[in-house]
Amino acid sequence: MSGQETIERFNSELDAVLSGVGVISASDPAALELSVRLAGADFSGESRVRGPLRARLLAPRPAARPARGFHLGFSPVWRLAFAAAVLLLVLVPALRREQPAAVPAVPAPPAIAAVPAVTTPAAAAPARPPLVTASARQTGAEGPLFRSVPMGSIAGGGAGEFPIRTRKGSYPISTLKGRETKAPSGTAVTWETEDAVFVLERRVITPEEIFERKTL
């Protein structure tokens, strides 16, 4: 008998014994006897959970509660919150459209009530014009912020206070020298101050020279 046949016969005899049929002449009685011992061994008497586990698993369970999300999904609180959110989404764009064009928050330039004449130090000392720092709105001035000044009145040399303030400090820019010069567009006045040289000229300008045009 080959090894495979021995195994097949043993297994068929084993199934017969385990099913209670019995075997008349076993090919390997000792192995079958051991198999019967293995199959007959019952360790379940050692279990301490058999009864309590059965009682626990078979105990009637409380009815399952609905899922929390499902429950809140239909509560009045959530419905109210949902309606408020929808209302907010609808109204915010509408309110933005109806809002009037906002005045730019850029502060108005200080009104120059009077551009002081550039005079010689000796002449300017006794009658130095006050600095104008108030805005046009504060002064209540109506009309244009700037007025035309004859070129000749600002021409000339000598130190004087230019009626603007620097970004850093509160002291005015002092002019050191002013002279009438020639510019491509005509007559101009060149002022030399402590920090820079300004050329003031009278000419016709276009908006493109002042503003940068951008296309949205």
Added chain:
Amino acid sequence: MRQPTDFADIYDRYFSRVYNYVRYRLRSPQAADDVTGRIFETALEKLGTYDPARAPVQVWLFAVARNTVADWFRGLGRREDVSLDDIAEPAEKEPRADSALEKKQESAMLLEAVARLEPRARDIIALKFSSGMTNRDIAQVTGLGESNVGVIIYRAVKQLQEALAEKKI
């Protein structure tokens, strides 16, 4: 044979078999209680998914049992190989009658012999001698071939026979 689909029926009919299977695999009675409890909890949880047309209930139940035992080993982060410490039986606290003591010794001897088998053979032997399943059913549960199951059973029984005969344990 009538297939029980009622959980109480399944519990009463298969508790001993499942517990014996777990004892052959784990040896510790406390761990066996724990794992058996998990097996029947899982069975109760998944009973609604059981399809009697696909497999007998014992095939389904012992598939659950095998997975639960495997999860238990994974949870402990250990291999299934049993150390000698695991094999040691707890000391008796109360004197027992001779017959009960003999039965206890017989059980301990068998468990010790089975514990020395390699894990796959131990699993197959545990299934064969606790579940009452045929080799075909065991093949379905384990994914092995039916003839392979037969070979493993035969060799494992011979190994147990030799070990017990030589009183190695």
